Amino acid sequence: xxxxxxxxxxVARLARLAVSREEVARLVGDLNRxxxxxxxxxxxxxxxxxxxxxxxxxxxxxREDVPEPSLQPxxxxxxxxxxxxxxxxxxxxxxxxxxxxxxxx
Amino acid sequence: MExxxxxxxxxxEAVQSGALSATAVLExxxxxxxxxEPQVRAFLHxxxxxxxxxxxAIDQAPSHLRRTWPLAGVPVAVKDNIVTEGMPTTAGxxxxxxxxxxxxxxxxxRLEAAGAVVLGKTNLDEFAMGSSTEYxxxxxxxxxWDPKRVPGGSxxxxxxxxxxxxxxxxxxxxxxxxxxxxxxxxxVVGLKPTYGRVSRYGLIAFASSLDQIGPIARSVEDAALAxxxxxxxxxxxxxxxxxxxxxxxxxxxxxxxxxxxxxxxxYFGEGIDPAVRExxxxxxxRMEAQGATLVPIPMPHTAYAIAAYYLIAxxxxxxxxxxxxxxxxxxRAGAPDLVRLYEETRARGFGVEVKxxxxxxxxxxxxxxxxxxxxxxxxxxTLIRGDFERAFQVVDVVATPTxxxxxxxxxxxxxxxxxxxxxxxxTVTANLAGLPAVSVPAGFVDGLPVGLQLIGPxxxxxxxxxxxxxxxxxxxxxxxxxQQGREGAEAR
Numbered sequence: 001x002x003x004x005x006x007x008x009x010x011v012a013r014l015a016r017l018a019v020s021r022e023e024v025a026r027l028v029g030d031l032n033r034x035x036x037x038x039x040x041x042x043x044x045x046x047x048x049x050x051x052x053x054x055x056x057x058x059x060x061x062x063r064e065d066v067p068e069p070s071l072q073p074x075x076x077x078x079x080x081x082x083x084x085x086x087x088x089x090x091x092x093x094x095x096x097x098x099x100x101x102x103x104x105x
Numbered sequence: 106m107e108x109x110x111x112x113x114x115x116x117x118e119a120v121q122s123g124a125l126s127a128t129a130v131l132e133x134x135x136x137x138x139x140x141x142e143p144q145v146r147a148f149l150h151x152x153x154x155x156x157x158x159x160x161x162a163i164d165q166a167p168s169h170l171r172r173t174w175p176l177a178g179v180p181v182a183v184k185d186n187i188v189t190e191g192m193p194t195t196a197g198x199x200x201x202x203x204x205x206x207x208x209x210x211x212x213x214x215r216l217e218a219a220g221a222v223v224l225g226k227t228n229l230d231e232f233a234m235g236s237s238t239e240y241x242x243x244x245x246x247x248x249x250w251d252p253k254r255v256p257g258g259s260x261x262x263x264x265x266x267x268x269x270x271x272x273x274x275x276x277x278x279x280x281x282x283x284x285x286x287x288x289x290x291x292x293v294v295g296l297k298p299t300y301g302r303v304s305r306y307g308l309i310a311f312a313s314s315l316d317q318i319g320p321i322a323r324s325v326e327d328a329a330l331a332x333x334x335x336x337x338x339x340x341x342x343x344x345x346x347x348x349x350x351x352x353x354x355x356x357x358x359x360x361x362x363x364x365x366x367x368x369x370x371x372y373f374g375e376g377i378d379p380a381v382r383e384x385x386x387x388x389x390x391r392m393e394a395q396g397a398t399l400v401p402i403p404m405p406h407t408a409y410a411i412a413a414y415y416l417i418a419x420x421x422x423x424x425x426x427x428x429x430x431x432x433x434x435x436x437r438a439g440a441p442d443l444v445r446l447y448e449e450t451r452a453r454g455f456g457v458e459v460k461x462x463x464x465x466x467x468x469x470x471x472x473x474x475x476x477x478x479x480x481x482x483x484x485x486x487t488l489i490r491g492d493f494e495r496a497f498q499v500v501d502v503v504a505t506p507t508x509x510x511x512x513x514x515x516x517x518x519x520x521x522x523x524x525x526x527x528x529x530x531x532t533v534t535a536n537l538a539g540l541p542a543v544s545v546p547a548g549f550v551d552g553l554p555v556g557l558q559l560i561g562p563x564x565x566x567x568x569x570x571x572x573x574x575x576x577x578x579x580x581x582x583x584x585x586x587x588q589q590g591r592e593g594a595e596a597r
Contacts, residue, residue, distance in 0.1 A: 018452035051483030055300035055539015081437035
């Protein structure tokens with residue numbers, strides 16, 4: 001199973017993870033070793049085997065639809081890297097033709 | 106009797122009756138922590154003032170209330186991937202450095218409601234991904250039995266804290282062995298309960314179909330006491346189950362008379378250190394002499410477990426860790442646009458092992474690979490479950506070594522991810538099948554502890570712990586690291 005540098009860049013992009021050239025060189029080797037190892041699963045015949053998605057299969061839990069107090073917005077944004085007026089501050093994601101500076105979301 | 110030598114149950118009874126104050130217990134622990142922690146480095150955060158306030162509140166509570174608290178005054182440590190309001194929670198990662206949760210995990214709230222005194226947060230491999238605690242972004246923890254060796258992981262801080270006498274009980278989390286493997290390496294008892302037995306509300310998610318919280322303690326009795334406090338339905342965790350919670354301490358009062366123990370040859374064969382195998386086999390022979398029946402059983406899919414695990418766990422991790430994007434909590438890297446903010450925040454916030462697993466998980470879930478990898482792994486998971494279902498038709502419990510080896514030297518595996526993954530070869534099956542499993546000290550090789558693992562049917566914790574007590578009964582007597590060189594002291 002060949003996993004190339006281009007594959008690492010592609011997957012890193014999907015995962016929103018910047019990777020340096022040095023990291024990619026190492027990751028190619030590490031990931032190929034793991035992928036070679038897990039390839040042993042392909043030899044098991046499983047056409048008739050149903051997948052297990054949870055260790056203990058249970059019906060979905062239901063509860064009464066009763067409102068309860070939740071976390072206060074001030075407490076939630078207090079730990080954000082940037083917040084203002086009880087909201088998270090993020091870089092501008094839409095172009096603005098008024099020419100105002102970005103930085104509010 | 107020294108306070109440090111008392112187990113959790115004995116401590117709680119002394120505080121309940123007023124024979125000891127919670128404050129006296131805490132101060133004895135605090136003095137010991139100050140002398141020991143600089144060498145062991147089990148903690149990422151200690152908060153003695155918070156603990157003193159808690160201990161004082163326990164001492165000032167009406168005695169009729171204090172008598173009802175099963176963990177009255179018991180000093181506990183919490184793995185730092187379990188959130189605590191008022192204390193930092195880092196998950197061992199730079200991306201959460203300095204972050205404080207606005208809420209407390211159900212397990213911590215339950216411990217405190219039972220009278221426990223939380224000392225602080227313990228070290229772990231970043232986001233619980235590792236088997237040595239060397240992947241912590243902050244510092245490694247050492248094994249209290251040999252400071253040149255790892256304590257195991259990922260709950261290495263919790264296991265080391267208990268083994269070094271710095272906490273009577275600690276919480277760990279176990280996704281592929283992260284409670285049991287460090288418990289084995291540190292010579293303590295570590296229990297991974299059945300999937301759904303203990304609430305995960307407030308556990309930082311790693312692989313949600315596998316993760317479970319459980320206790321690490323000095324004895325089976327203390328683990329049983331802690332499990333009784335932790336277990337039960339939590340409306341805040343939809344995967345917790347309404348199964349009744351038995352009195353685990355009462356359940357282990359009697360040793361099992363005629364337990365049938367399944368011994369799978371796949372767990373005793375190739376790749377295991379012969380000295381480890383001999384300690385575990387000797388313990389099993391002594392259990393047989395006490396009335397247990399050893400039954401050879403086949404577990405033919407064991408050899409595929411690590412491969413299935415290292416597809417499923419990274420796939421789920423890649424999804425769970427998407428939330429660390431620099432917007433709502435923790436670290437944010439400066440960047441001119443949103444996508445680069447995400448990419449740089451994650452590049453600088455995550456360590457190398459977490460990156461490996463995110464990329465592996467993203468790859469196996471990506472278009473064109475899902476069926477071959479993730480779905481195939483979930484089908485193999487069914488086969489592994491089937492191995493256990495067949496075994497439990499003829500035996501009550503399955504016994505294996507917890508690990509194939511002894512605690513390894515610091516630095517010897519951290520550059521070789523696949524070799525590190527293979528440390529989990531005997532523990533991942535219980536997670537894949539959702540079953541309860543416990544590691545119990547079975548003996549020593551050259552002063553290093555060896556763990557025996559027992560795996561039982563779903564929700565059989567009471568029976569599992571009863572058999573675990575038999576292991577404890579037949580294991581050689583030991584002295585804890587802090588008792589070495591002291592005359593007349595004995596761990597149990």
